[in-house]
Amino acid sequence: MLRDVSRRYAAREVVKKAGFALHPGRITCLLGPSGCGKSTILRMIAGLEPVDGGSITIHHDVVSAPGVLVAPEQRGIGLVFQDNALFPHLNVRDNVGFGIQSLKPDARNALVQELLARFHIGHLAAEWPHTLSGGEQQRVAIARALARKPVLLLLDEPFSNLDGHLRATIRQALMADLRDVGTTVLVVTHDPEEAMTIADDLILMADGRVLQTGAPSECYDNPVSLTAAQLLGEAICLPAHIKDQFADTPFGVLPAPGQTDGNALLIVRPKDVILADEGMPVTVLSARRFGRETVVAVARDAEEFAIQTRPAELAAGQVIHLQLHPDIALPRFLPCPPD
Amino acid sequence: MAAFAGFIVMLPLAGVAIAALGQDTADIAGRDIARYAMTSAGLALVVGVLTAITGTIAAWLVAMHRFPGRQFFAWSLALPLAVPAFALAYSYADLFDVAGPLRTYFRDALGFDPGFSMRSTGGAAFVLSAAFYPYVYLAMRSAFINQSVNVLEAAAMLGCRGRQTLWRVALPMARPALVAGVALAVMEVLADYGAVQFLSVQTLTTGIVRAWSVYGSTVSAARFALPLLATAAVLMWLERASRKGRSHETGRSRWREIEIQPLGHAAGWLATFYCSCLLTAGLLLPIGWLIWNLGASSPDWGRLAHAMQNSALLGAAGAALTVLLATMLALGTRRLPFVARLASLGYATPGAVMAIGLLAPAGVIWTITPGSGAAVAIVLLLLAYSARLMAAALEPIDAGLARVTPSMIFAARTLGRTETAASIAVDLPVARGAMLTAGLIVFVDILKELPATLILRPFNFDTLAVLANNFAIDERLSQAGPPSLLILALSLPTVIWLTRRIALARPGT
Structure with a gap:
């Protein structure tokens, strides 16, 4: 209207x-x-x-x-x-x-x-x-x-x-x-x-x-x-490169069907990442426990963001590895903003 | 509509300026204007200081301390507002006359004469201070009451106690209110005609009336009026500017009632004594003396009744007109605040100046329609009252309308009212109480008004104030008493109601 x-x-x-x-x-x-x-x-x-x-x-x-x-x-x-x-x-x-x-x-x-x-x-x-x-x-x-x-x-x-x-x-x-x-x-x-x-x-x-x-x-x-x-909540934004329906991301190579080739952004919600033995390395800045979740502020190079995980003993300065939650079948990519 | 109301106020002001440019007929030297202006300024200064001190102390005592009679003084200290200043002048002049009761008593009992006459600039300053201290008292009391307890408690935590709190915290925070209260008192001093004229003190206002009545020169009168008009503008600006800081004065966040400090036995009675003195000086002594002297006269009851009817009718009609115009102005100036500020200029403008300003347009009308004399004069008088008292009415009405938020009007519109209908359905009922308050304030002020009435009234049209003034000029003081007391009888109930309402008012009610 x-x-x-x-x-x-x-x-x-x-x-x-x-x-x-x-x-x-x-x-x-x-x-x-x-x-x-x-x-x-x-x-x-x-x-x-x-x-x-x-x-x-x-x-x-x-x-x-x-x-x-x-x-x-x-x-x-x-x-x-x-x-x-x-x-x-x-x-x-x-x-x-x-x-x-x-x-x-x-x-x-x-x-x-x-x-x-x-x-x-x-x-x-x-x-x-x-x-x-x-x-x-x-x-x-x-x-x-x-x-x-x-x-x-x-x-x-x-x-x-x-x-x-x-x-x-x-x-x-x-x-x-x-x-x-x-x-x-x-x-x-x-x-x-x-x-x-x-x-x-x-x-x-x-x-x-x-x-x-x-x-x-x-x-x-x-x-x-x-x-x-x-607008709908915290979003982590990571660089990705798409080629032939697959994206090269910090989490490894992920499927990207229908995406145009070239540089892109991978959009991930804080809940969509899990702690793992290997994956994307980040440095812990601080960890704070809220009930059944732990909110961890991490840094990846110059970028800082927060993730939510199950309770874990984490110390500042520690390097941990993150992976995408297995339930995320199709990660969301956005074309890179022309800057 | 608002523009029309603004026009009503601006008409006499423009009239003065135009009249002052005319060819002078009375031979009044610039030297005289300067001398009168100096007297006015001196009087204003002394009264300003006196009212500032006495009013602030009274407000500080009543607002923050417990002592015998505090509840009573809270509202009764404002009662001198019901008494016309000229009535105080008559009474005090008589009391302190060489042959008056006080000095006779001193000579007989103590063997010396205090030698103080009320018929002097000093005497006039005393009389006007006694009459006008309530302006400072009311402003300061509300400032003290509205101050945030949190700030006072913070001061206490930082080691500030008792009088120190007054000097270092409460007074600086209440400074805008002090400026506003003193500005009002000074405006009244400059506007006063009846009291100073009777006490033989020549001020700009007496100059205006004399230039007009003795020399018949509107031009000279207007020249006396110009410095007053300029001063009025400055005072108005001061008062407005002081008000801008008011949001600092009240703790916006949360308001808690001030802890009232009990005073010690001696200090408590001292406070009671102080407040009693103020009330005695402003109301009890002078009015008591007028009542005491009633027996000495045989008043012309028919003439008094007629004058009382005229006063009451003028007051009611003037109040109705002023409230109507002020409401229109208040509603209209939500979009044009500048017009409201201009209109407020009238309040600082003495009634005599208003009257002179209206004489020029009146002359035009009288020339066109010679038969319309009396009717036109009454209308002009009402216009002069409205122009002079517009700001007094505007203030409570504005405050009342402030309770209507823009979203309420928008809500009324989405609920099916046109712009005008929304205003009638929401603005007017919400501001009803404020409009009544405004009307009563204007009513009382018109009862006490003298110079404009003297200048603009039709021939043989007497009000109580005019009657009192005429008797007083002829030194028939005992006869000036009854009309003065009748003014008090009309205005006192109104002022009691108003001051109780103001005194009992708490933020948020």
Whole structure:
């Protein structure tokens, strides 16, 4: 629904020809580092900001294009802000009923009750926003946005204000409730774990551009670029040379079917390497144990990276050997960036 | 809309500048302007220092220490704001008159005459300090209360104790508030007409009124007004600049209530005595004397009632207009902060200057429609009040609107409201309390306002302040008492409500 959308502030172009489509009834995550333009995209979809190039369409109607800006109140899009933006002068019931003043009081009350019940906050109907916990406020904000039965619900960094240990629980429960409602949802986040957990579809963004779209596992296993790979977690990048469907890498010769001949990069996740008696030699910088895993910082020539292995006694300065995990049937190669 | 509100404020200021360029008719020498300006400056300096010291000590005691009567003093120390400065002047001048009760008592009982007359620059400085110390007190008290306990505790850990904390930590941190409070007090000194005029101290403001009323020269009046306008701009800039640092003053991270230090027995009663003295000087003694003297007069109740009605109506209408304009300005200037800053200039501008500035446009209207005299005058008076008090109303309204985050407005828009509807549904209800506060502040200030009312009022249109001033000029002091006390009767409940609200306010509420 977004086609080549651009947005610039003064001289800086923050969104550069971004394009993607959202699929009805699915939860899509827009993942990118802070300042990559993802919040701007959200605001452009909501109609709070104009587009400088390209277009945004909803059900084939153009709502945003240069010179075209359908007002936010006429788009039928719900937006839940990072700070929830509950109205401090209205209680929970009136906050949720704010957007449906056109309904008759009976119908309005019924809908509000239904939404409060669906999001398990019926008992808070008469409470004031400032008395609620962060998670409760968020449920109110989502119920308020859904009251207008939007075609699309936008969530801006919805879980960033919640405490670490509560976060996963609240996230899981809330996304389950949202799935029940069946609305199309677009979640903006910078947390790869969050994106991997809740998304049906993933959109990877960096520096104002859309890098990759697809299922989370597909994006994780087959990143289109080093940046895309790093967005979804740590990625180790090693030099490789491809010739005749095989790659010469620090781990030895690996199959590389379909790859073009020439220099390339081998992309490996920290979990994908194991300690072995022989293989790629690296020097241990430090080793730290986290529960059942050990995170080892190693150096290979001038390059430093971290790997995760089973517990092992390792000392700084020690030289160890790494091999690719045997489960990795097809390692991922990327063409060398032209530098 | 915001531009219109800004225009209202700027109109009299531009009027002054234009009028000052005109051909002079009254023969007032530049030397006189310089002399009056020196008196104004001297008065401002002395009052500035006095209010800074007395107000800060009171705030330090009340905010951080426990002593008998602390809760009461917390709000009552601000009550002199309800008393017009001219009422203090009448009362003190009479008390300290050669034939007045205090000096008679000293001569008879002690055999010597203190020889101190209130009708001097020193006397005026005392009266105005007694009237205006609450500005410093309120600003400093809120600064002390808002300071982070963590910082005070850090100071204690580093070996700072008691008074040292005041000198080395609390006071430097509260310096922006001190500058702001003193700037307000000084602005009031420069704007005062009733008190200094009665005490026979010639300042720029009395010069303006005299040039206009005695010589009938708007041009001369405007020339007196120009230095005031310039000073007002400087003061406003000082006040604004001091406010920029305020975010340092409050620990943003976490706020905990200050530990209140209990004072020792003697020190505690000393603190009580100090606060009582301030309250006595600013309110109890002068007002008590006016009440005591009520018996000596037989007031014209009909005229008083009429004046009271005029005062109340002007106050209410002026408050409504000012709050309306200030709200428009506050909503509009989210995008144009420069206009708001310009509008604030009015607050530092004395009412007399405003009135002179409005006389020129008024003259045009009066020439076009000769029959409209009184109605136009009332409208102009309301405009002068609005222009003068816009900043006073703007500040609480701005603070109230600050509770509305941009995302709340965006949320209202995605929930189906147009830009205007979102503002009505969210901004106005959230800022409702602040608008009421602003209205009450303006109401009280209009009740006390004298010079602009004197200059712009229609013929025979008396307010309580005008009535008090007229009696006082004729040395009928016992008769000046009732209208002064009626002003107090109208403003005191409002000020009590406001100061209690301010005094009890805690960050985050």
